[in-house]
Amino acid sequence: MYSMTTSAVPAPRGPVTRKDVARFAGVSTAVVSYVVNGGPKKVAPATEAKVQDAIRVLGYRPNAAARALKLGSSETLGLIVPDISNPFFSLFSHAVEDAAAALGYALVLSNSDGNLAKERRNVRNLAARQVDGVLLASVLFEPDLEALETADIPSVLLNQERDAPGFNSIGVDLAAGARIAVEHLIGHGHTNIGLAMGTNVSGSTDGREVGWREALQAAGLPEGPISYSAFTRPGGYVAGQRLLASVNRPTAIFATSDMQGIGLLRAIHEAGLSVPGDIAVASFDGSADSEYSWPPLTTVEQPVAAMAEAAVAALVGASRGEKPRHRIFPTKLHIRQSCGCP
Amino acid sequence: MYSMTTSAVPAPRGPVTRKDVARFAGVSTAVVSYVVNGGPKKVAPATEAKVQDAIRVLGYRPNAAARALKLGSSETLGLIVPDISNPFFSLFSHAVEDAAAALGYALVLSNSDGNLAKERRNVRNLAARQVDGVLLASVLFEPDLEALETADIPSVLLNQERDAPGFNSIGVDLAAGARIAVEHLIGHGHTNIGLAMGTNVSGSTDGREVGWREALQAAGLPEGPISYSAFTRPGGYVAGQRLLASVNRPTAIFATSDMQGIGLLRAIHEAGLSVPGDIAVASFDGSADSEYSWPPLTTVEQPVAAMAEAAVAALVGASRGEKPRHRIFPTKLHIRQSCGCP
DNA sequence: ACCGGATGTTGACTCGAGTAGATACCGGTG
DNA sequence: CACCGGTATCTACTCGAGTCAACATCCGGT
Secondary structure, three states: OHHHHHHHOOOOOOOOOHHHHHHHHOOOHHHHHHHHHOOOOOOOHHHHHHHHHHHHHHOOOOOHHHHHHHHOOOOEEEEEEOOOOOHHHHHHHHHHHHHHHHOOOEEEEEEOOOOHHHHHHHHHHHHHOOOOEEEEEOOOOOOOHHHHHHHOOOEEEEOOOOOOOOOEEEEEOHHHHHHHHHHHHHHOOOOOEEEEEEOOOOOOOOHHHHHHHHHHHHOOOOOOOEEEEOOOHHHHHHHHHHHHHOOOOOOEEEEOOHHHHHHHHHHHHHOOOOOOOOOEEEEEEOOHHHHOOOOOOEEEEOOHHHHHHHHHHHHHHHHOOOOOOEEEEOOEEEOOOOOOOO | OHHHHHHHOOOOOOOOOHHHHHHHHOOOHHHHHHHHHOOOOOOOHHHHHHHHHHHHHHOOOOOHHHHHHHHOOOOEEEEEEOOOOOHHHHHHHHHHHHHHHHOOOEEEEEEOOOOHHHHHHHHHHHHHOOOOEEEEOOOOOOOOHHHHHHHOOOEEEOOOOOOOOOOEEEEEOHHHHHHHHHHHHHHOOOOOEEEEEEOOOOOOOOHHHHHHHHHHHHOOOOOOOEEEEOOOHHHHHHHHHHHHHOOOOOOEEEEOOHHHHHHHHHHHHHOOOOOOOOOEEEEEEOOHHHHOOOOOOEEEEOOHHHHHHHHHHHHHHHHOOOOOOEEEEOOEEEOOOOOOOO
């Protein structure tokens, strides 16, 4: 019976449109729309059934481009991250995708590869694609707002410590997070605590550096050595080598990302030293990698899922006219073994 | 001067369209299209300049939805992965995004979370969004092709060892990869080599298990213990615990993913054993994590960038009518220290 | 002076879906 | 029987950009 019905229909060349469905069901195209969208006008149950059948038989699938054109919304969000293969961002992306999907939005992903020009290009590209909002994890500590402004699209700045007036932004309290980590190291009796500080392309000071300094000052301790390098595994590795070679070698090091922490561990292991015996380590982010390094890293965890949800919510809120705001999330110290705890 | 020009223009409410540009430049809308797309008809240099100015002044940005509707192509590809926060897939995604962007395509990302129903839903969702092609890294070893068939969209199956007639597919030679890794372990003198085998929701045998077995047979060695568990860090961890507890404890273990390898390392470290001294390890994938574990993992590297490029190329090829094909890529053993090499 | 051809520009139609406004049809009342 | 109110349906316009056929315009050559 199914096949009889199908064989009676000339195989439509190309994609099936609303018109084909209408013709097949013997109704007008408007009715098909009403059925598909459940409105804005009611359809008689008998007619609805006919249309549903036609849709099923023909395999009709509404054209999203046409829909987006008419409605001015693509039900799509854009996400720009420096590098999706960085575990922190991939974790974040997953959370964002979940949050977006829950609201019926698809997620367009693009990498800026630590390149400001590429970041700008991506913003423009997403804008041209009529995404309903952009989530931007900028390469810069203080992002380039001009591209976003001219793009004139709801946006959220991610990983953003400072308030950017007129923009939605989401971040964690970096200084507070760094402080609890460093305080914890101090609690283990360390008095010479180094810092492996990640750098971005902009030159402004990061909250994690501030927090490290604050914790030391509050405890009346001198500042340990600092090494600036990329937020990556290799970055942490070279920072580790430099810190180990410094004249007053620290007995504990705070790394500003888990990736750096992992690179650091490697440098320490290679030097034949043990963690936490010779050198204690704490890091920042709370990604899965930190749990399975050796030894497992004590790390400052960011509430990634909550931040992703808030970011997506801010975006859909913005399209409803809500005004932008800056949200700061608290971090949580995740104690494992690299700090010296059993 | 800039501001003078701008102030002469009434701030356009809502987005600027081609019509606004045409009016401002004193030309027809067709010319604006010609300028924007560089064709299909030529435009006089003077006219072109006027239009370019108008575009700049008004901040015109062609509406991608309208373009997609007219051209029947959204210049968008869809990527479905089990979990973007798995480093292998995030690496892959990055490569896919690069390859897609190089050809002017945007990438819509979705996670299936190891859930077949969600995978199907994602396929349908992407199809409705008129993506020009779908890259599917299925949850299953042998993917569910029905959803893709009815979606009637160019597609590529990723991570696909076997040929699926009528479909593009891309994969590595899993058996060969596993064989070189196990052969390498044998070369270190090991005679009892265990296997930490990852599992998917389908039950069919994976090429990596085949390769492990083949290498042992070829060397005239008995099969070591096997532990089946997830392809994840925790999966490798429990596999490690089980293998260490087995009656004939292996002196070397081959893990079928880097994530498992890392979990395995943790289990071994926790047992107070050393790698590679007490137990040698080799794994599969070649993700960045394997380089920075302790000790660094000897791993079978997949040519991720090449595969991603081939996958994207197959997709755009398919939209040009090329026939589907199955491509198998070779792997390369990346020797580091976990196997016993210095 | 006239024509052929190149060159530049334009009006108008198209893609597929959303929906306002018009229309058709029904049963029920006065 | 005329009329009303409500419901179900249809017609036709719209969104913004691509592009083709038609229409100038101009130049060089007879």
